[in-house]
Amino acid sequence: MKRLFTSESVTEGHPDKLCDYISDSVLDAYLTRDPYSRVACETVAGKGQILVTGEITSNADVDIEKIVRDTIKEIGFNNAETDIDYKTCKVLLNISKQSQDIALGVDKSLEQKQGSKEESEGAGDQGMMFGFATDETPEYMPMPICLAHKLAKRLAYVRKQNILSYIRPDGKVQVTVEYEKGEPKRVDTIVVSSQHTEKVNFNRLKEEIKEYVIKPVVPKELLDKDTKYFINPTGRFVIGGPLGDSGLTGRKIIVDTYGGYSRHGGGAFSGKDPTKVDRSAAYMARYIAKNIVANGFAKKCEIQLSYAIGVAKPVSIYVDTFGTGKISDNDIVRKINNSFNLTPRGIIETLDLRKPIYKKTTNYGHFGKPDLPWEQIIKLV
Numbered sequence: 001m002k003r004l005f006t007s008e009s010v011t012e013g014h015p016d017k018l019c020d021y022i023s024d025s026v027l028d029a030y031l032t033r034d035p036y037s038r039v040a041c042e043t044v045a046g047k048g049q050i051l052v053t054g055e056i057t058s059n060a061d062v063d064i065e066k067i068v069r070d071t072i073k074e075i076g077f078n079n080a081e082t083d084i085d086y087k088t089c090k091v092l093l094n095i096s097k098q099s100q101d102i103a104l105g106v107d108k109s110l111e112q113k114q115g116s117k118e119e120s121e122g123a124g125d126q127g128m129m130f131g132f133a134t135d136e137t138p139e140y141m142p143m144p145i146c147l148a149h150k151l152a153k154r155l156a157y158v159r160k161q162n163i164l165s166y167i168r169p170d171g172k173v174q175v176t177v178e179y180e181k182g183e184p185k186r187v188d189t190i191v192v193s194s195q196h197t198e199k200v201n202f203n204r205l206k207e208e209i210k211e212y213v214i215k216p217v218v219p220k221e222l223l224d225k226d227t228k229y230f231i232n233p234t235g236r237f238v239i240g241g242p243l244g245d246s247g248l249t250g251r252k253i254i255v256d257t258y259g260g261y262s263r264h265g266g267g268a269f270s271g272k273d274p275t276k277v278d279r280s281a282a283y284m285a286r287y288i289a290k291n292i293v294a295n296g297f298a299k300k301c302e303i304q305l306s307y308a309i310g311v312a313k314p315v316s317i318y319v320d321t322f323g324t325g326k327i328s329d330n331d332i333v334r335k336i337n338n339s340f341n342l343t344p345r346g347i348i349e350t351l352d353l354r355k356p357i358y359k360k361t362t363n364y365g366h367f368g369k370p371d372l373p374w375e376q377i378i379k380l381v
Contacts, residue, residue: 007259013169015247131285145259
């Protein structure tokens with residue numbers, strides 16, 4: 001049976017990703033100066049203005065406005081007529097400290113309050129987080145999102161290296177993969193929409209994006225005469241970034257994870273310090289799922305962890321190997337309980353999450369990057 005599955009990715013100049021990157025840049029700046037900073041930072045961008053809002057409790061002193069302008073410059077936005085200008089945009093700050101009610105649950109877990117001698121912080125919020133892995137790519141990621149990220153990253157690369165001098169920072173990519181009996185067989189459709197300068201020849205743009213972006217990324221054995229290409233299908237994409245559309249932190253959660261191939265708990269990642277299980281437990285769930293697959297216990301694995309605010313240990317652990325398991329899902333749950341500390345403190349210590357590593361995660365997915373701690377493969381027994 002043949003099926004089509006589609007995932008998308010976006011470049012760092014997409015207005016939502018600009019906001020994610022600003023939020024994670026602020027987070028990293030605080031963690032650099034105070035590793036125990038509590039940060040929940042959101043960014044809104046639109047029409048020449050940037051608003052940074054949220055709750056930050058820290059001993060560090062950080063120049064947030066400078067971070068905002070430096071980040072916009074790093075991405076490549078410098079034209080107020082077509083996107084946003086890091087020199088002239090208006091930066092607004094609306095920051096307060098973390099709510100004392102939330103801090104009560106994070107500082108000391110319910111287990112400690114009930115007499116447990118094991119010191120541990122409680123979860124910073126309730127919620128459920130999913131992790132996923134599959135052996136269909138070397139990255140242990142689904143092929144559609146894996147290819148989409150690589151194409152979006154390549155689109156940024158040809159701009160930054162001046163290979164295609166007319167490309168501007170905003171862009172989106174979409175890849176449809178055809179599966180047969182659960183295995184990826186070919187690429188059915190590729191969609192690329194790239195912001196560009198005013199006077200570029202449209203036919204040239206289409207030809208060169210295919211030549212310099214698509215061909216170097218997508219293995220030729222996955223492309224055939226029936227593969228469809230839609231490159232800037234509207235015919236014009238000059239106005240981009242926050243001038244073309246507003247941006248908001250946390251609005252690309254499917255791009256950040258598995259491209260819709262696996263379930264999502266709904267919590268965003270960017271701008272949140274690791275006491276927020278929305279982020280840290282999603283990283284741990286990926287770490288577990290990847291190691292279940294990498295150790296040969298299953299070809300596919302999805303993990304769900306769920307938490308209650310102020311409670312250290314997860315209230316549930318769910319495993320689904322989609323019929324590909326070499327051992328039962330219940331046995332995998334037992335391995336997880338025996339091998340991993342799933343309290344907020346345990347996750348932070350296992351993955352070393354108090355370091356300023358979060359700017360690395362913002363663009364082109366939080367998973368599948370080999371240098372990140374939750375992507376490391378360990379031996380499970």
